[in-house]
Amino acid sequence: MKEFEQTFDILHVPAEDELRKAAAVACGVPVSKVRQCVVMRRSLDARGRPVYRYRLQAFLEGDEPPREYVFDYKDVRNAREIIVIGGGPAGTFASLKLLEKGFKPVILERGKDVHSRKVDISAIVREGVVDADSNYCFGEGGAGTFSDGKLYTRSSKRGDIQEVLRQLVAFGAQQSILTDAHPHIGSDVLPRVMESIRNCITEHGGEYHFGSRVVDMTPPASNRGKWKVLCADGSVYSASDVILATGHSARDIYELFASKGWALQAKGFALGVRVEHPQYLIDEIQYHKRWQPGYPHAEYSLVQQVDGRGVFSFCMCPGGVLVPSTTESDAVVLNGMSPSTRSGKKANAGIVCSVEPEDVTGFEKYGPLALLEFQRSVEQRMFANSSSFRAPAQRMTDFCRGKASSSLPACSYAPGVDSALLNGLLPDFVAARLRKAFPLFDRKMHGFYTHDALVLGVESRTSSPVRIPRDENTLCHISLDGLYPCGEGAGYAGGIVSSALDGIAVANAIASR
Ligand SMILES: Cc1cc2nc3c(=O)[nH]c(=O)nc-3n(C[C@H](O)[C@H](O)[C@H](O)COP(=O)(O)OP(=O)(O)OC[C@H]3O[C@@H](n4cnc5c(N)ncnc54)[C@H](O)[C@@H]3O)c2cc1C
Structure with missing residues (x-):
């Protein structure tokens, strides 16, 4: 070869x-x-x-042919049950691996199936109501279902990325994700893919329980005993092994751990704003004015050291829209998603700065939940300074000059925007760095720092602000035998692919025990 x-x-x-x-x-x-x-x-x-x-x-002729991926899902109707809490990428790919290994996944998911979930997501804009169990973060497929579905990851050491991509293709994603350097699926295709994964799991004997929010977990009384998992509707499930893949927005799970005195650690995350530019402007900059119809719309990735800390772009969505991704009814949180064609008129990205435990003075009393409470406080401040999930916003140039915007450009964020002084709503150490970073980004992408770009608050759910510590060999919680913290919520992944890889790793760890 x-x-x-x-x-x-x-x-x-x-x-x-x-x-x-x-x-x-x-x-x-x-x-x-x-x-x-x-x-x-x-x-x-x-x-x-x-x-x-x-x-x-x-x-x-004579060369070994390329490796073929074969996924041999077993019939697990009568096999040993493993409880999987959370049906996001981590829980889903853990479940597929459990099928291959001959275990029966019993998936408990607080949200709804992808179709019912769409209704709840549109109610955020239509009725100004957030369903605490069914929203942009919670429901079948997890936080990645209504997203750009970017699949690139730097986490090649975590496992075989091709294994994840090939399964996604087998369940309906585009072939191009196998070869594109920056693969993405799109918010119009992802729900279909998640649905066919679910059909595969149930056809092989696995179980899905939607509307099953886990509210309590009781460890086995003895070595050979089982975990008891209680859902909000009163149903109880038991199994000797439980995969906890509840994502970075399941604050109630962290609170449950804290109330039981189970090990948790505060973890740095990143916080900042979403910025939105006209897509044609990003195309002009990145293609040096050579963009033409038929060319893919341009992306960008920016990073800049400011006052000893990195300010960087995050989850850039070409041709995408901004979405309200809060899980709570008194918070404004933004994220972005794009359809497979990325054909929208706007380009958005998070521009964020890392937040470390030493930054959040005044929150020490929350112990390992200090960064979570800090994150929540910023989201609530955004909500208090706008109305009905509208986002506080400012033109980029006004934001950097500390001046209110007298008019705002058209924006893709369906709930709408209110002109506000974001400097006063963001933590000072973040706002100050962002103000310096935007003009510096313009040196790398001439035209980026412009009156036509909008800055909106807040991009805060970049990764988990808490880690649920686990043993690095068994992947089991450090003090709770049979409980496997998994994916982004446990603090061991960030993004769709790395969470999926972590799910596979955890399922393999259970199988090899
Ligand atoms: C709008 C948006 C766009 C994004 N775009 C991208 C992108 O393009 N590319 C990318 O790589 N990443 C993207 N992300 C991030 C990505 O979605 C996450 O990194 C990934 O989904 C994490 O996977 P996970 O399985 O660990 O957790 P999650 O996807 O968060 O899944 C956790 C699941 O657990 C369920 N759950 C929570 N608590 C409970 C409970 N108590 N009981 C039962 N179930 C529970 C939730 O309902 C959820 O379905 C995006 C996120 C959002 C919100």
């Missing part, structure tokens, strides 16, 4: 025989000797004339 690179015009999708010809040239053999040419990766290069750079693998 030989790896090689080849560039192709952005608008040209090379056919199989074209790739084989390229492989023959790269290997110096006739085309008839090329058994297969596989695309490993496709990345956009817009530094000069925009092209796709392909990384290809040529398999010649």
Whole structure:
């Protein structure tokens, strides 16, 4: 097998025989000797004339063929049950791995199935009501279901990323996610994918229980005993192993741990604002004015050291919309999502700064929940300074000058925006760094710092502000045998793919015990 690179015009999708010809040239053999040419990766290069750079693998006669992924889900109707709390990426991929290993996942999910969930999400805008169990963070598929579905991750050490991507494709995601350098699925495709995963799990004998918010957990009384898991509707489930994959917004789970005196640790996270630009402006900047119809809309990724700390872009959504992703009825929290085509007129991203335990003076009395309470206080301040989930907002240039905006540009955030002085609503150490960062970002992306960009508060659910500590070998909670903290809520992942990988790792750990 030989790896090689080849560039192709952005608008040209090379056919199989074209790739084989390229492989023959790269290997110096006739085309008839090329058994297969596989695309490993496709990345956009817009530094000069925009092209796709392909990384290809040529398999010649006599070479070992490329690895095939086969997912052998067992019938687990009568198998040992494992309780999985939370049906986000971590809980879902843990459940798929449990099926492969011959265990029966019993998924307890506080939210609703993807279809019912859509109704509750639209009620946030239509009726100004947040359902505490069914919203942008809670429900089938977890926080990633109504998102851009970006799938790139730096966490290759956590496991086999291809295993996650190939399962997503098998359940209906686009083939392109297997090769794109920055793969994404889109908010229109993700719900379908989650639904077919659920169908696979139930057809093989696994169980889904929607509307099952876990409110209490009791450890086994003896070595051979079982955990008892109580839901808000009074139902009780028991199993010797429990995967806790409740995500970073399940504040009641952290509070439950704190009330029982179970180990928790405060964990740094990042907080800041969402910014929204016209997408054409980002395309112009990133493609050096060469963007044309048919080209993918441009993304960006920015990082800048300011006063000894990184300010960075987070979860950038080309052609996307801003969404109200609060889980509580007295808070404003923003996030972004895009459809698979990324065809909207706006580009949004979080621009955030890290928050460490030493930053949150005045919250010490909350112990390991200090950063969580700090996060909540900022979200509540945003809510108190706007109405009905509208977001406090300012033009970027006004924000940096500390001046109220007398008018605001059109914005994709459906609940609407209110002109406000964000400097007074954000923590000082965050606001001061953001003010310095925006003009500095303009040096890297000329045109980024503009009167036409909107800054909105607050981007706060970037990762978990709490860690549920676990043993690094068994992946079990450090003092609660049989309880496996998993995914982003446990503080061991950030993003869809890394949470899925953590779910797989935890299921493997249970199986190998
Ligand atoms: C709008 C939005 C856009 C995003 N875009 C992207 C993106 O493009 N790419 C990316 O990588 N990441 C994105 N993220 C982040 C990503 O969704 C998360 O990192 C990921 O979903 C975490 O997976 P998880 O399974 O650990 O937790 P979650 O996805 O948070 O899932 C936890 C699940 O547990 C359930 N739960 C919580 N408490 C209980 C309880 N007490 N009882 C029963 N069930 C409970 C919840 O309802 C939820 O379904 C986005 C997030 C949001 C909100």
